[in-house]
Amino acid sequence: MAATLKDIAREAGVSLSTASRVLSHARNGGDPETSTAKRVLAVAARLQYVPNLFAASLRTNRTHMLGVLVPHLTDVVLSTIYEGIDEQASASGYQTVVANSMDEPHEHRLRAERLLQRGVDGLIFGDAQVSDPYLDELTLRKVPFVLVSRRHHPYDSVTCDDTTGGRLVGNHLADLGHRDIAIVAGQPYASTGIDRTQGCLAALRERGIEVSPQRIVHSGFDPRAGHLAATRLMAGSSRPTAIFAVNDMTAIGAMGALRDLGINVGRDVAVVGFNDISIAADLPTPLTTVRSPLKEMGAAAADLLVEKLSDATDTSHSSPTEKRLQPQLIVRESSDVSIDSRSLRVQRSAKTV
């Protein structure tokens, strides 16, 4: 009988996933880079291992392709995460294919099915919504998948620790003396907005600051939605002195709304975003935000899925892996006018030359 991956791993004295990785790398034209890799290949050659690239069963029918689903690849947050996914997948010998679902449940299912028909070995979802019967179905069908960016119990996921991120914002605004704070909370179906909002509220509560329900508005994740939301927040008889928008794009829209109302961002009203997209630091009023380790999230998600695919054992009974990467508060002029964020950056660059 032909040699299997297991035979090679055993003979070479390495784990199944190591053997798999070395052989995928070779299959994709890479040269063996370590003595371990060379040993694995020598064993494969000696055992006359023929990579069965199009075998019958799902376990062995590996195309070494991973499907990635995101709401919009034009959203720099998701394209950055995807970059991390693709680099890590590539290093492990996998090609990725990405598709947009527009955050529409119908498209989410349709595009995922299409990727599975194409023969992807597993899926990474960046577009999970809070109640999604499709993910249950995939679990029953034993399709390997992980979530990224947005989490959903009880599935494996890699996200930013959004709750902690929200807490960082709550504490920052409390430190600055704000007592009347508003939150533009994003879409109610996304764990990102939910966790960031809850984290912020929890930190404020601990500081003795309550946020009334009227100060929490839902919105889309784009600048226009943020603009509308901020306009509404400023339309009442009393106005908040700070706005936390759960992502930078929304924050940018909110800043535009404030400017239209003749309000000075940073001095009159503080604005805080989330993600630290590259443009945040370079805005006319640089944006205070929470830096989310986007590429690392993508890489960790790819890693988690590749591990699942290499793992021959049935892990359906073990508890889910919910990996949360730590965020970092980045203070800039939109909340603290005493900060000179640009010269800080220049100094930092000079140090690294």
Next chain:
Amino acid sequence: MAATLKDIAREAGVSLSTASRVLSHARNGGDPETSTAKRVLAVAARLQYVPNLFAASLRTNRTHMLGVLVPHLTDVVLSTIYEGIDEQASASGYQTVVANSMDEPHEHRLRAERLLQRGVDGLIFGDAQVSDPYLDELTLRKVPFVLVSRRHHPYDSVTCDDTTGGRLVGNHLADLGHRDIAIVAGQPYASTGIDRTQGCLAALRERGIEVSPQRIVHSGFDPRAGHLAATRLMAGSSRPTAIFAVNDMTAIGAMGALRDLGINVGRDVAVVGFNDISIAADLPTPLTTVRSPLKEMGAAAADLLVEKLSDATDTSHSSPTEKRLQPQLIVRESSDVSIDSRSLRVQRSAKTV
């Protein structure tokens, strides 16, 4: 160097076609049926032969996959183009796979080769640079490809009509009465920056306005680069009254620089960008720019490549197809403070309800 089919045939003492047949059979999951076949496979394993997964002749072996190369998918311009490519390709029954080249010639070649090894039927390059020997090589190898976003004679391409776009800007600034105009011209290897700059200069020349060489600076395409470039432009004894930055990201950086210098964008110095990325309209000072039909460009490029793949005839002697889609000037507050771009937009939306 990796073993080739020729090496294997020679070592095993068989013809090239026999070796090829045996390996294809194995690749498709078949067991070796003769002693000759077993010998060929043993040689292949010993020489660590990496199968060219989807045979050399593109004519007979269609994976219905297209490879797409972009500098950075995190650049919303390219991800929007890619969205257009993917939708159109999908409608024609093709899956797309995208890769980043970071605008590095080494990566450009490496990622393209990897996609070809994966068996894509053709390539779409969004990262062409002005002198690229690799594209010549692909032409000699008869690999079907088209360019998108950046053009390069004599290859087929779909771009925005960047020259006309530049002319629109030149005329707009001349209409506003500017006589001392600066251009942040992007990278010298990209046709986008070159054509937009040339178009602008041509229109200005026709209006009797000359731009001195010191007023034209090259830069990267990101906000930070635009910030640096604008700072340099404002550092001289005399200052331009208008800056044309050849893409919106650079324009945003330029606006930041002006603000740092206490200069009012729109009132004191006009800033114009290019592309009309979604954030342009929602900036604190909405950005005047040239709208580039990005999704349509992607769709047309996919269409052009699919056509090439469907066409059995050899078209290597016909003149290249250089499709240029028409751009549109979008005037906002960053060049004309009399404009109220936001209410115009509200009115427009109301009309379509």
